[in-house]
Amino acid sequence: MNVLVVGGGGTIGSTVAYTLAVQQPTIDLTLVDPRTDAARGHAIDLRHSQCHAAHAVGRPAFDGDRPGTVSAVDPDSRTGAETDPTLVDDADVIVVTASAPRSPDSFERGGRLSVLERNLEIAADLGAWFADGEPTPTVVVANPCDRIAHRLWEASGWPRRRFLGYSLSETARLADELARRADGDVSPSDVSCPIVGEHGEHMVPVFSRATVDGEPISLSADDREAILDSVRSIPYDVIEMRGGADSSRWVTGRGVALIVGRLLEGGTDGATGDRGADPVCLSTPLSGEYGLEGVSLSVPVVLDEGGVAEIVEWDLADDEREGLEAAAEAVRASLE
Ligand SMILES: NC(=O)c1ccc[n+]([C@@H]2O[C@H](COP(=O)([O-])OP(=O)(O)OC[C@H]3O[C@@H](n4cnc5c(N)ncnc54)[C@H](O)[C@@H]3O)[C@@H](O)[C@H]2O)c1
Numbered sequence: 462m463n464v465l466v467v468g469g470g471g472t473i474g475s476t477v478a479y480t481l482a483v484q485q486p487t488i489d490l491t492l493v494d495p496r497t498d499a500a501r502g503h504a505i506d507l508r509h510s511q512c513h514a515a516h517a518v519g520r521p522a523f524d525g526d527r528p529g530t531v532s533a534v535d536p537d538s539r540t541g542a543e544t545d546p547t548l549v550d551d552a553d554v555i556v557v558t559a560s561a562p563r564s565p566d567s568f569e570r571g572g573r574l575s576v577l578e579r580n581l582e583i584a585a586d587l588g589a590w591f592a593d594g595e596p597t598p599t600v601v602v603a604n605p606c607d608r609i610a611h612r613l614w615e616a617s618g619w620p621r622r623r624f625l626g627y628s629l630s631e632t633a634r635l636a637d638e639l640a641r642r643a644d645g646d647v648s649p650s651d652v653s654c655p656i657v658g659e660h661g662e663h664m665v666p667v668f669s670r671a672t673v674d675g676e677p678i679s680l681s682a683d684d685r686e687a688i689l690d691s692v693r694s695i696p697y698d699v700i701e702m703r704g705g706a707d708s709s710r711w712v713t714g715r716g717v718a719l720i721v722g723r724l725l726e727g728g729t730d731g732a733t734g735d736r737g738a739d740p741v742c743l744s745t746p747l748s749g750e751y752g753l754e755g756v757s758l759s760v761p762v763v764l765d766e767g768g769v770a771e772i773v774e775w776d777l778a779d780d781e782r783e784g785l786e787a788a789a790e791a792v793r794a795s796l797e
């Protein structure tokens with residue numbers, strides 16, 4: 462199995478790669494980044510992280526299997542690859558974290574949009590490269606990820622089901638917030654509240670499907686507003702606390718690696734072969750689902766080895782449906 466991380470020299474790309482190397486140490490990782498030395502440095506360090514079987518405490522990690530390879534590829538060698546799509550063809554899953562650098566206006570709430578124009582250009586360039594290759598499931602992390610996933614899809618000409626914009630960190634943050642509001646009586650792993658819509662200000666928590674310990678919960682309008690406010694703000698608090706250069710790498714690295722793992726296992730839990738009862742919310746181009754088209758937004762999807770196997774249409778509460786429509790309008794307007 463081979464995972465191609467486009468932007469693998471950066472913070473999130475390298476964290477995704479590390480998480481995959483720990484979670485599934487036999488997969489092969491390929492990092493592509495114009496910051497060639499950074500990508501090479503990560504590749505060497507990651508390879509070493511897989512060599513702990515050389516001593517007694519590292520041996521159980523591999524259980525006799527060979528560790529996967531880790532390599533860094535200079536995008537200049539991809540210039541040849543614009544007509545020679547080997548890297549794409551060799552990949553089972555692609556992760557796109559390629560992004561313009563953060564600027565001070567990206568440190569504040571809503572800051573995902575500050576890189577829109579520059580990242581649309583990167584997406585158009587990557588899409589032209591992908592177009593020559595075999596359509597491959599692609600997890601889009603680069604922000605603003607709904608718009609970037611949509612542009613990549615358009616530029617690649619691949620089936621829409623190959624594109625999955627990553628927004629699950631918000632779902633994890635919401636679980637943490639709900640559990641903490643329960644005064645520590647509830648574990649975040651017993652909380653479930655999906656989020657649809659934009660990865661950003663127009664996220665729409667589906668409170669009508671929120672459960673704790675499998676039981677539906679009811680929250681006041683004030684509580685909902687306060688929770689939403691917190692989930693919108695917290696990634697920017699984290700960026701500020703880390704001095705501006707570094708965003709939420711751990712929750713994102715783990716979440717993206719979990720999605721990649723699912724795709725590599727054909728949409729199932731590799732250990733049990735179980736597809737799970739619940740769909741997962743990821744951003745994908747819509748074509749009439751929820752009455753929306755011409756836009757990518759997070760909606761509940763069932764995964765298989767090719768990406769999105771099915772978009773599930775939930776019955777949403779009126780305010781949730783209105784929120785989804787507002788998200789579609791905002792995302793569409795900024796792409797015109
Ligand atoms: N969706 C999410 O939940 C989520 C979470 C965290 C970060 N992000 C986003 O992920 C992106 C990456 O964040 P980061 O902190 O790793 O940034 P970063 O600046 O550390 O890394 C971005 C990397 O992309 C590389 N790059 C630029 N153009 C490229 C190209 N054409 N091909 C390959 N690589 C290219 C850069 O050289 C850089 O190494 C940002 O847009 C960020 O906002 C999204």
Ligand SMILES: O=C(O)C[C@H](O)C(=O)O
Pocket residue numbers: 567572573604630631696708709713
């Ligand atoms: O990169 C960012 O601006 C924040 C990121 O989208 C996140 O949710 O952590």
